[in-house]
Amino acid sequence: MLRGSDVLSGPDVLAAADVPTAAGYFQSYSVVGLLAVLGVLFVAVAFAAGRLLRPAVPTPEKLLTYECGVDPVGEGWAHTQVRYYVYAFLYVIFAVDSIFLFPWATVFAAPGYGGTTLVEMFVFLGFLAVGLLYAYKKGVLTWT
Numbered sequence: 001m002l003r004g005s006d007v008l009s010g011p012d013v014l015a016a017a018d019v020p021t022a023a024g025y026f027q028s029y030s031v032v033g034l035l036a037v038l039g040v041l042f043v044a045v046a047f048a049a050g051r052l053l054r055p056a057v058p059t060p061e062k063l064l065t066y067e068c069g070v071d072p073v074g075e076g077w078a079h080t081q082v083r084y085y086v087y088a089f090l091y092v093i094f095a096v097d098s099i100f101l102f103p104w105a106t107v108f109a110a111p112g113y114g115g116t117t118l119v120e121m122f123v124f125l126g127f128l129a130v131g132l133l134y135a136y137k138k139g140v141l142t143w144t
Contacts, residue, residue: 086140090132097128 101121108117135141 086135090135090140093128093131097124100124 104117104121107113108121
């Protein structure tokens, strides 16, 4: 136990100086916080400048709904066939497949991981093949 008259010297001084303080800990995050605030401020200033500098001349033509360069005709609801959603779903499946294949190829080349990753990839491709076979049997892949 130290008293007021005791003086720290030698290794005790170094040990006390090596202890990280809360101020030092939060100082490293203050730079990140400052950059985040500056980023938000930059975006806010850009939006405000755009709003102040742009011409605002609303005309009936500008207020019309615009879709692909064609003036809207009829009611606003259109029926979409479900098969287009299935095509989108199939695209997502194969996108996930390609995302999984690239890291697998790098791990497969590493020594000691070849057999395990090869089995995992065949299981994964088997699941995809079953899904593709199901879609084929349901007639989803035929374009009519």
